Amino acid sequence: MSNATKRKNRAGRRSPLATVALLAIGLLSTGGAYALISGGTAEAQSDINSQQMIDEGEKLFSANCASCHGLNLEGSESGPSLIGVGAASVDFQVGTGRMPLAQQGPQGEEKPEQFTDEQTKALAAYVASLGPGPGLPDPRYLDGEGDAANGSELFRINCAMCHNVAGAGGALTEGKYAPAIDATPAHIYEAMVIGPQNMPVFNDANLSPEDKRDIITYLEFNRESPSPGGYVLGSLGPVAEGLFAWFFGLGAIVAIAVWLTAKSN
Amino acid sequence: MADDHGARDVVSAGQSARSVAVPVSASQETSVSPGLGVIAPDRFENPGIPPHQPRVTDLDPKKEKRAERTVYTLFYLSLAGSVFAIAAYFGFPIEENNIASTRMNNLMIGIGISLALLAIGIAAVHWGKALMPEEEMIDHRHPVIGSPATRARAVEIFDQANKESGLGRRSLLRNSLIGALVAFPLPAIVLFRDLYPGNQEDPVSALSHTMWKEGVRLTRDPSGTPIRASEVTLGSAFHVIPEGLDESEHYLEEKAKAAVLLMRLRPDELNEIEERKSWSYDGIVAYSKICTHVGCPVALYEQITHHLLCPCHQSQFDVTNHCEVIFGPAARPLPQLPIAVDDEGYLIAQSDFTEPVGPSFWERASVNDN
Amino acid sequence: MSTTTEPKRTRTSSYTAAAANYIDERTTISAVVKEFGRKIFPDHWSFMLGEVALYSFVVILLTGTFLTFFYDPSMAETHYEGSYVPLKGVEMSVAMASTLDISFDIRGGLLIRQIHHWGALLFIAATGLHMLRVFFTGTFRKPRELNWVIGFGLFILAMGEGFTGYSLPDDLLSGNGLRIIEGLVMGIPVIGTWISFLLFGGEFPGTAIVGRLYTLHILLLPAVLVALLALHLVFVVVHKHTQFAGPGRTNENVLGVPILPTFAAKAGGFFFIVFGVIVVMATFFAINPIWNYGPYDPSPVSAGTQPDWYIGFADGALRLIPPGLEIEFLNRTWSFNILIPMVALGAIIVLPMIYPFLEHWITRDNREHHIADRPRNAPTRTGIGAAGVTFYGVLWAAASSDLIATHFDLAMEHVIHFLQAAAILGPVVAYLITKRVCLALMKKDREIALHGIESGRIVKLPGGEFIEVHEQLDDYDRWKLVSYNDYAPLMIRPNSRGKITAATRVRAGLSRWFFEDRIAPVTRRDVELSHGEHHAAAAIEGEHQSAIGADRNRH
Structure with a gap:
């Protein structure tokens, strides 16, 4: 069955075109989206606004990101412009290891992150300093103390069709997929705000910060509560259950039937 | 059932091993046509039952004793399992609002019952295999046809x-x-005619309209709050229900027809046909969420490719081209809901859908004509 | 038995005898014991598959009865107030709320629910495997054709039971399943719309369907199922069980262990084992966590929405249809994207059901057959079966096309396109390969029956030639290889009026298809000849046997 590690290690081997273009359009439109709407989370917090962080971020950016995204975030053929994507986007993309990209593929893949938390924040500070965009989420929305019932309902309506009701992920078109949700509350929050890659944007007018908090609360509840029925078989639903019934259930019973009908020695 | 001979014909194989070596009895073969079957005159004949091989438990009393011990130990184990299951029922109660307690309850009762059942089963089979006579016996068949x-x-x-x-x-x-x-x-x-009562609306008419009509506001699912055009940013997808759905007498039935997905694209990305140019608002488009194949909610929106995907049967629709089908078993585009903005900046419907939403039905073509 | 034996003078046995006597005086139970007590059952693991299905069904009946005491099939809206926090206060049907209560607030309720569901999956799986065993061993032949049809009825009822049960919790997953059913029904020409409205009592989802499915699930379908099951078992008794070919086993006898005591101990124990395995699954493995899916609502849906495995082939058939197969004609809508899968499903059900009659029409073999074929000894039938299994398997796989895509790093479009091709080509390839493999195995069997097993000992002949010594089979082992039924293609001959009818031509054609590649069982003469002079043997056998490869006289 599937598991997160497998998904993390998957090698992108699909259509070689498009990643660049996809990312470019994605990040551009996120930035553009942000420019269009007022609101959003509190613009960059004080600690990531310090000049020291920004300088540190600039150094890291020039060394690791500028080859694709340009020295001044203007973008290039191999990477989109990052002007106006905001700190949230940088924290999500770098903090989940999606950036820097390992290789071209239908979509950027989650993998072990390449930068420390401190470095990620510095990068975010630098990118945010060059254009306004969604900032890092306010910690009070990440505490998992919201209304899980509201969260579960919103999750089913807005998220489950791609990510599966249990957050186990699912397929999208042309080899893309919605990943299993095993990210930190901050990254989940950021993903909703920025709409990374093909994920739609869920701005604060669509799902208010409290709604987002409720969704995170529900996901945290699921993560922390044991499955009442036992091992969940990847939360993949009837397909996994059917295979299990055939191979384990019927398999075991056939093995017993062979023993039962074999001649005793 | 009326097999009077059954029991009498059972013979121990050992006593009459050679007597059954007689091959296929001639009666069947001469009286019943084998059709295309070929019976070679010099075919081999049935050699009869091979000599019986005794088991270790037949030969070694110690082994027999041990098998007996295994069997009764298992029966006692089963008994212990049943007792454990009952104890677990009380010992691991379900506490309110505590999932972990439900899990423990399930697990412990289950372990007890599993043990009780498997131990009885294995013991009985082992008893049968190791201690009961296993020498094969013969039962004669008789043609199924009555005499x-x-x-x-x-x-x-x-x-x-x-x-x-x-x-x-x-x-x-x-x-x-x-x-x-x-x-x-x-x-x-x-x-059975009144499984659908006769005083109700004609099915075709019921399937042909939804709650949407001119001026009905688009509201968020499930809160029912109206949506301003300015709130729908590029790349957003809103799950939408008509205003007033909550008060509807047939909430789920209306929702099953009226659910809509609202998306905003850059206006230049939309390839709109002339007569539908006025149906969108500044790149904001609204399409029925109900798949035209068999009715699953088509809600998987990819904001870069602008593809909509149905998770049930993988039909894909291209939002930039009026949701035409680009893959999968669906045949028709998703119906578009014409939208506009009211004085307060809220999104409203211009009218109902102009065609029936959801899966095709036999009379659908005639509805389109009207 | 105690009624017929001399009672011993101990207290217990005299008590048992008295009780038995009491019952016999009122029931003639002694006749039943006499009749059935020593009935013989042959031992083979594959003969237990039907029992697995029967036992799972008993488990389902037991647990299902428990569930009915707590489940409420009402679609009235309520607010959930049970223990599962993320659904507290959420509006849902009473059916869903009562299922959640069974899962979270009734001690052992979740266990019973999971036993019921795992048991159902296993019941249908065991039924399917049992049917495959019957097909591939040809034990549907006379006199068992009607029982095969009854068995098919049971299989269809089992799927119906499964689907109606799956829909009862009224959760998001099953609700979308019902939505698909509604879409399918509406696609039926002429009557579809009305059937759908009658079924749901109006527009989807309505407030009637769960109650109606419940009546079907616990009353109508089980009643019919139990009746057919009883009939199925009566025929098993009437026909007596088939057996595989073996020394001493003939078409006129059955070898095995008697019901009392050995078979009763084994089969009775097996019931507890099957039950136990299901309980183990229910104890350690979650199934259908409806609390994740939430109550049914027409707007949400989950990625990976699939039916339970036994409906998978239908879902897969729907997925494999290419776009655009719907036309408007005569002012009506013709949904071929629905009709084609329906025809395919009908074919999957009907073709195997009538297969015994087709095979009988070709062979006109009116003998009773109580010896199970080894699959290899009926190469064409086995090939046809493999083709059918492949077709079913492709549709089944198609139902998880999205999961195949995500788990094997493929694009779902490629998966679907591959499966579309496989649905058409796969059965043909499977047929050809399986038939060839069967023929190859028969050749090998023939070789062994003629020349024995290669012993590995190399001997130098006086002439300087080296040969490997073959060990001859004993009579018992050889019998297994030479005792199968042999058929020859039909020779077309004019009938009594000197005509050759079209039906005869078709039958002759089909019989050629079935039996042209024929490897006859080894006869005594074959063995004598093969032990004689090498060249002479080759020559005579050449005229004696038709379709044997030339590669066999190498000893």
Whole structure:
């Protein structure tokens, strides 16, 4: 069955075109989206606004990101412009290891992150300093103390069709997929705000910060509560259950039937 | 069932091993046609049952003792399992609002019952295999067809019944009986007509309209709050229900037709046909969420490719081209809801959908014509 | 038995005898014991598959009865107030709420629910495997054709039971399943719309369907199922069980262990084992976590929405249809994207059901057959079966096309396109390969029956030639290889009126298809000849046997 590690290690081997273009359009439109709407989370917090962080971020950016995204975030053929994507986007993309990209593929893949938390924040500070965009989420929305019932309902309506009701992920078109949700509350929050890659944007007018908090609360509840029925078989639903019934259930019973009908020695 | 010989014919294989070596008895082969079957005259003959090999438990009393011990130990183990299951029922109660307690309850009772069942089962089978006689015995078969005498008697009974009742002779009686028997279940079928009560709306008409009409605001699912055009940013997808759905008498039925997905694209990304140019608002488009294939919610929106995907059967729709089908079993584009903005900046419907939403139905083509 | 034996003078046995006597005086139970007590059952693991299905069904009946005491099939809206926090206060049907209560607030309720569901999956799986065993061993032949049809009825009823049960919790997953059913029904020409409205009592989802399915699930379908099951078992008794070919086993006898005591111990124990395995699954593995899916609502859906495995082939058939197969004609809508899968499903059900009659029409073999074929000894039938299994398997796989895509790093479009091709080509390839493999195995069997097993000992002949010594089979082992039925293609001959009818031509054609590649069983003469002079043997056998490869006289 599937598991997160497998998904993390998957090698992108699909259509070689498009990643660049996809990312470019994605990040551009996120930035553009942000420019269009007022609101959003509190613009960059004080600690990531310090000049020291920004300088540190600039150094890291020039060394690791500028080859694709340009020295001044203007973008290039191999990477989109990052002007106006905001700190949230940088924290999500770098903090989940999606950036820097390992290789071209239908979509950027989650993998072990390449930068420390401190470095990620510095990068975010630098990118945010060059254009306004969604900032890092306010910690009070990440505490998992919201209304899980509201969260579960919103999750089913807005998220489950791609990510599966249990957050186990699912397929999208042309080899893309919605990943299993095993990210930190901050990254989940950021993903909703920025709409990374093909994920739609869920701005604060669509799902208010409290709604987002409720969704995170529900996901945290699921993560922390044991499955009442036992091992969940990847939360993949009837397909996994059917295979299990055939191979384990019927398999075991056939093995017993062979023993039962074999001649005793 | 009426196999009178069954029990008598059972013989221990050992006693008569050679006597069954007689091959296929001639009776069947001469009386019944084998069709295309080929029976070689010099075929091998059945060598009969091989000599019986005794088991270790037949030869070694110690082994037999041990098998016996295994069996009764398992029976006691099963007993312990049952007791454990009962104890677990009380010992691991379900506490309110505590999932972990539900899990423990499930697990512990389950372990007890599993043990109880598996131990009985394995013990009984082991008993049968190791201690009960396992030498094969023979049961003779008889052709399934009734014996000639039985068949003759059956025919005779039918003939007699026929004569006595006159069923074959009195054709009017017979035919009227058949007529009556054919007719009598019909009322029962008619009675099922009101599974969908007759005083309700005609199905075709019910399927042809939704709650949307001119001026109805687009509201968020499930809160029912109206949506301003300015709130729908590029790349956003809103799951939408009509305003007032909450008060609807048939909430789920109306929602099953009226659910809409609202998306904003850059206006230049939309390839709109002339007559539908006024149906969108500044790149904001609204499409029915109900798949035109068999009705699953088509809600998987990819904001870069602008593809909509149905998770049930993988139909794909291209939002930039009026949701035309680009992959999968669906045949028709998703119906578009014409939208506009009211004085307060809220999104409203210009009208109902201009065609029936959801899966195709037989009369659908005639609805389109109207 | 105690009624017929001399009672011993101990207290217990005299008590048992008295009780038995009491019952016999009122029931003639002694006749039943006499009749059935020593009935013989042959031992083979594959003969237990039907029992697995029967036992799972008993488990389902037991647990299902428990569930009915707590489940409420009402679609009235309520607010959930049970223990599962993320659904507290959420509006849902009473059916869903009562299922959640069974899962979270009734001690052992979740266990019973999971036993019921795992048991159902296993019941249908065991039924399917049992049917495959019957097909591939040809034990549907006379006199068992009708029982095969009854068995098919049971299989269809089992799927119906499964689907109606799956829909009862009224959760999101099953609700979308019902939505698909509604879409399918509406696609039926002429009557579809009305059938759908009658079924749901109006527009989807309505408030009637769960109650109606419940009546079907616990009353109508089980009643019919139990009746057919009883009939199925009566025929098993009437026909007596088939057996595989073996020394001493003939078409006129059955070898095995008697019901009392050995078979009763084994089969009775097996019931507890099957039950136990299901309980183990229910104890350690979650199934259908409806609390994740939430109550049914027409707007949400989950990625990976699939039916339970036994409906998978239908879902897969729907997925494999290419776009655009719907036309408007005569002012009506013709949904071929629905009709084609329906025809395919009908074919999957009907073709195997009538297969015994087709095979009988070709062979006109009116003998009773109580010896199970080894699959290899009926190469064409086995090939046809493999083709059918492949077709079913492709449709089944198609139902998880999205999961195949995500788990094997493929694009779902490629998966679907591959499966579309496989649905058409796969059965043909499977047929050809399976038939060839069967023929190859028969050749090998023939070789062994003629020349024995290669012993590995190399001997130098006086002439300087080296040969490997073959060990001859004993009579018992050889019998297994030479005792199968042999058929030859039909020779077309004019009938009594000197005509050759079209039906005869078709039958002759089909019989050629079935039996042209024929490897006859080894006869005594074959063995004598093969032990004689090498060249002479080759020559005579050449005229004696038709379709044997030339590669066999190498000893």
